[in-house]
Amino acid sequence: MTELNSLIVPEESSYLNCIRCGLCLAVCPTYREHLTEAASPRGRVALARKGLEGKLDLTPNLIEQMYSCMACMACSDLCPVGIKPADLAVDMRYVQEQRKPSVWKKALFGWLIPKPGRMEGATLPLRLYQGLGIRKLVYALRLTSIFPRQIRDLEAMLPKQPTRTLRQTLPVVTPARGKENYRVGFFLGCAQNLMFAEESAAAVRVMARNGCTVITPRQTVCCGMPAKGYGRHDLVLAQAKENIALFEKSDLTVIVTDCATCGSTLKEYGDLLKNDPAWAERAHAFSQKVKDVSEFLAQIPLEKPLGRIDARVTYHDPCHLRRGQHVFQQPRNLLKQIDGLDFVELPEADWCCGSAGSQLITHYETSTKILERKMDNLQRTGAEIIASGCPGCQMQLKAGIQKRGWKIQVVHPIALLDQAYEAKNGQNDH
Amino acid sequence: MDKTIIEKLVKAVGRQGVLSTPEDLAVYSYDGTFSEGLPGVVVLPSTTDQVSAVVKIAAEACIPIVPRGMGSGLAAGSVPLPGGSIVLCLTRMNRILEIDTENAVVRLKAGVVTADLQAAVEQVGLFYPPDPSSIRHSTIGGNVACNAGGPRCLKYGVTGDYVMGLTVVLADGTILRTGQKTIKDVTGYDLNALFTGSEGTLGIVTEVLLRLVAKPSHAQTALAEFTSLDDASKTVNAILTAGIVPATLELLDQTALICVEEAMHLGLKTDIEAALLIETDGADLQAVQREIQEAGRISTENGARAVTVAQTEAERSSLWKARRSVSAALGRKAPNKLGEDITVPRSAIPSVVQKLREISAKYGLPIVIFGHAGDGNLHPNILFDRRDPDQWRRVEQMVAEEFEVSLAAGGTLSGEHGVGVLKQPYLEKALGPISIRLQRQIKQALDPQNIMNRGKIFPA
Numbered sequence: 001m002t003e004l005n006s007l008i009v010p011e012e013s014s015y016l017n018c019i020r021c022g023l024c025l026a027v028c029p030t031y032r033e034h035l036t037e038a039a040s041p042r043g044r045v046a047l048a049r050k051g052l053e054g055k056l057d058l059t060p061n062l063i064e065q066m067y068s069c070m071a072c073m074a075c076s077d078l079c080p081v082g083i084k085p086a087d088l089a090v091d092m093r094y095v096q097e098q099r100k101p102s103v104w105k106k107a108l109f110g111w112l113i114p115k116p117g118r119m120e121g122a123t124l125p126l127r128l129y130q131g132l133g134i135r136k137l138v139y140a141l142r143l144t145s146i147f148p149r150q151i152r153d154l155e156a157m158l159p160k161q162p163t164r165t166l167r168q169t170l171p172v173v174t175p176a177r178g179k180e181n182y183r184v185g186f187f188l189g190c191a192q193n194l195m196f197a198e199e200s201a202a203a204v205r206v207m208a209r210n211g212c213t214v215i216t217p218r219q220t221v222c223c224g225m226p227a228k229g230y231g232r233h234d235l236v237l238a239q240a241k242e243n244i245a246l247f248e249k250s251d252l253t254v255i256v257t258d259c260a261t262c263g264s265t266l267k268e269y270g271d272l273l274k275n276d277p278a279w280a281e282r283a284h285a286f287s288q289k290v291k292d293v294s295e296f297l298a299q300i301p302l303e304k305p306l307g308r309i310d311a312r313v314t315y316h317d318p319c320h321l322r323r324g325q326h327v328f329q330q331p332r333n334l335l336k337q338i339d340g341l342d343f344v345e346l347p348e349a350d351w352c353c354g355s356a357g358s359q360l361i362t363h364y365e366t367s368t369k370i371l372e373r374k375m376d377n378l379q380r381t382g383a384e385i386i387a388s389g390c391p392g393c394q395m396q397l398k399a400g401i402q403k404r405g406w407k408i409q410v411v412h413p414i415a416l417l418d419q420a421y422e423a424k425n426g427q428n429d430h
Numbered sequence: 431m432d433k434t435i436i437e438k439l440v441k442a443v444g445r446q447g448v449l450s451t452p453e454d455l456a457v458y459s460y461d462g463t464f465s466e467g468l469p470g471v472v473v474l475p476s477t478t479d480q481v482s483a484v485v486k487i488a489a490e491a492c493i494p495i496v497p498r499g500m501g502s503g504l505a506a507g508s509v510p511l512p513g514g515s516i517v518l519c520l521t522r523m524n525r526i527l528e529i530d531t532e533n534a535v536v537r538l539k540a541g542v543v544t545a546d547l548q549a550a551v552e553q554v555g556l557f558y559p560p561d562p563s564s565i566r567h568s569t570i571g572g573n574v575a576c577n578a579g580g581p582r583c584l585k586y587g588v589t590g591d592y593v594m595g596l597t598v599v600l601a602d603g604t605i606l607r608t609g610q611k612t613i614k615d616v617t618g619y620d621l622n623a624l625f626t627g628s629e630g631t632l633g634i635v636t637e638v639l640l641r642l643v644a645k646p647s648h649a650q651t652a653l654a655e656f657t658s659l660d661d662a663s664k665t666v667n668a669i670l671t672a673g674i675v676p677a678t679l680e681l682l683d684q685t686a687l688i689c690v691e692e693a694m695h696l697g698l699k700t701d702i703e704a705a706l707l708i709e710t711d712g713a714d715l716q717a718v719q720r721e722i723q724e725a726g727r728i729s730t731e732n733g734a735r736a737v738t739v740a741q742t743e744a745e746r747s748s749l750w751k752a753r754r755s756v757s758a759a760l761g762r763k764a765p766n767k768l769g770e771d772i773t774v775p776r777s778a779i780p781s782v783v784q785k786l787r788e789i790s791a792k793y794g795l796p797i798v799i800f801g802h803a804g805d806g807n808l809h810p811n812i813l814f815d816r817r818d819p820d821q822w823r824r825v826e827q828m829v830a831e832e833f834e835v836s837l838a839a840g841g842t843l844s845g846e847h848g849v850g851v852l853k854q855p856y857l858e859k860a861l862g863p864i865s866i867r868l869q870r871q872i873k874q875a876l877d878p879q880n881i882m883n884r885g886k887i888f889p890a
Contacts, residue, residue, distance in 0.1 A: 016765050017762065018761070019760075019761040020463070020501075021761075022568075023564075025500055025567045026567045035521040035524070035541075036454075036474065036519075037454075038449075038457050040457075042457075046457050046460065047453055050456055056452060056453065057452075059452070079758075080694070080755040080758040080761065080762070081693070081761030
C-alpha cells in the first residue's frame, strides 16, 4: 500500500498499544445493539490498523465500519491505555477522502454549509413548509402516514422553524442589563441559527440579564464538525481560521456557544492548528476563551430566577458536552436553581442518543435502536421535560418522543432558565 | 470456507447470523491476548437448537468449532488455529430466562454479560459473587468455560462454585442438560464440574443455571500503602491467619499503581512500592467495620505507611475502578504485555514475589505484579514489544521461569484464565503423564473427531 505514504494518516501511536482487552465493548452503543465485533471500538481499531499496515484493503466495507461509529467517545473516555477509537474512526474517514474524494462532500462542506447565507437560502423551503402552514395541513390530513418510516422520523425531528433565522434578527451587540461585567462573544451555530433561534435568543437574554454585553458577529462560519465527521478534515482548517480572525476583532473576555458540538470543535482549534506557525498561538488563545453557555453561567454570579417551573425535569448529556468538554455538572446545577423544578436523574444519561449528527439519515436502523434505549430510560424518569444543550440530541429526542406518542417537551437547559427569569411575578408558565 | 458449508450455516441460523467478509474474519481473529488466527467463517446463533444445527454441520464435514463470547480471554482460548474453523459467537444469546428468588437461582443464556447478570439479581436482593475484572466485557458462558475467578473469590469461591446446571451442545450436536435447582446432587458423575473450565473443548455451554446468595448489605474498602513490596506480601498472610476473611485482598505493585494513576487520575500514591486493596463485607455493619479496622491495624503493624478507608460509595467505586483497570492500563507502558495467572499456596507469596523480581532483573524486561494475593493468585505481567524478536525470545524464557517458580512453590499454571494455547508448553510438567493421559481419554470419549476447540488445552 505505497499510496498511503503520501497521505495524512493517523499516527502509529493511535492504535499500536491497543491490547485488545475489550473494556470498550461494554460502553459502545453500536456494539451493544449489534453484538458483533466489527461494530465495536476494538474491532474498528483492529480494522484501521490492518488497513493502515496494508494487511487489509481499505474496502468500502472497512470504511463503512468507520462511518458506523457514532463518535460518542465513550470508548476514548474509558480506554485505560489512552487509545481513542472514536477519533481513529473519524480520522480513517479522512484517509478515505484523500484516496477517493467524494465530489458532493466538497460542495456540501466546502461551499454550502460554511456560509450561513447559503444555508439560509437552502433551508428556506423548510421554513416555508412550516411558516405557510403546510406542515399543519400535512398533519391534519395525516399525510405523514404515507411517508416512508425514515422520512416520517426525520419529519418529526424538525423543530418548529423560526420564520426568520436568528442571524437576521439578533442585534450584533446586546447590551448588558445594568452594569457590564463581561464582554461575551456569542458563537451562533448553524443549527441554532436555523432551527433553534428561540433557544439562542434565550441564551443571549440570560447572559445580558447577568451583566454580559453579548456580541454576536454575523459572519461566523460553520465550526467544522460536519466536515470532519465526513472525513474532510482539510476543510475544517479554513473554517477555523475564519472564525478565529472574526472573533479577534472584538475585545472579549469569553467566547460562548450554546451548541455542544460547536463548543467541542471550537475548543479543538488550538490543537488543530498547533503545527501552523502563523496560527498556533492565535488558535490556542481562541480555544482558551471558548465556553459552553452552561459552563460560563455556572462560574459567574447569577441573579436568582423568580419564576417557577412546576415540572419534573430530566437531563440528557450530549456526548460533545460530557466527553467533548467534560461539562456535565453545570447544566444540572443551573436547572436545580429553578423553583418548583423537580430534577430527576436520567438512567444512563451520558449514553449516546443515536443522533451523532446525521446518523438517523445515514444509519437509520442503528440510530433508531440506540434511540429506543434512550426512550426506555426516559420513560423510567416520569419526566415531563427533558433538557439537553445540543441541537442534534434535541432533534433526535424529539423524534423518539413523537414516535411513542408522548407529550414530553425537549428543551435547552438555558431556555428553561430564561423561562424562569421571564415568568412574571413568579407565576408558573406551565 | 467452502461455499456449500456457508450455505448450510445460513440455512441453520439465517443470513444475519453468518459473517464471512475479510473484515469480519479479521476482527474475530483475536481475543484479549496478542495471538491471532483467521477463522473460516463466523456464526452468531440465537438459540440452543441453532447451536446444535451448526455443530451437526461441522461434525459432518469435520470442521473445528471455536466457541467465543466477547473475546476477553487471556490464554488465546478463542483464537482460531490455522486451517479454517467455524467461530461460534454466543453474544446474541443474551437473555436472562428466570430469576427464582425462592430458590435463589438464576437461569440464563450463555451470552449474557456478567455485569448485566449481577445488576439484574441485585435488583431483587440477590448476589452473584464471581467478579473477573472483565465483568462488563465478558459473558457468563465464557466465565463458565474458563471457570473465571476474580477478587471476591477469596471469600466467595469461583464461577464453578455457583454452577448448578448446564445446557451443553455435545460434539455430535446432541443437547445435554445437567443438574437442577438443588443444592445437593450426587446422582452420577459431576458433569457440571467436568464442563466448567473445559474451555469449549468438550462441548458448547449455551445455558446456565446458577446458585445465588443473599446480597451483603454492607461493605468497607481500604487501601494500605507500603514502601516495601515484601512487607505488603507478608501482610497478606498476617491478615488471613488472624481469622479475618476479607471479601477481597488485592496486591498492586508500583508500576501497576503508576499505570492506573496515569490512566484514571484517581489520586493514587505512586511513590510507594505496593498497595493492598482490602474489602470486608457482610450483613452486620459493625462486624464489617471491625474487620476492616483490624485488617488496617495488622497492615500498619507489618509496615504500612498509611491505611485509608473509603468513606463514600464514590470513593469505594473509584478504588475498584482502579483495580479493574490495571491490566489494560499496562498498555500505556509497552505495545504488548503477557499476563499470567500463576496461583500458589498463599504462604509462598512473599518468596514467589521475590523470585519474580529476580526474573525481571535477569532478563531486563519489566514484570508488573498485581493480583488476588489473598487466594495466592498473582498476575505477573511482562511488558514488551513483540516486533522486537530479541524481546520476544526473552519473554518466552521469562514465562517458562515464572511457571517453574510457581510449580516449585507447590502452585499451578493458571488460577482463572485457563490453558488455551499460551500455557500448553508447560502443561505436562504441571499435571504429570497420568493426569494428561486420563484427560486425553475424556476428550477422546466426548469428542472423537476432535472438532470442539481443537488444539486448545492439549496440542492438536
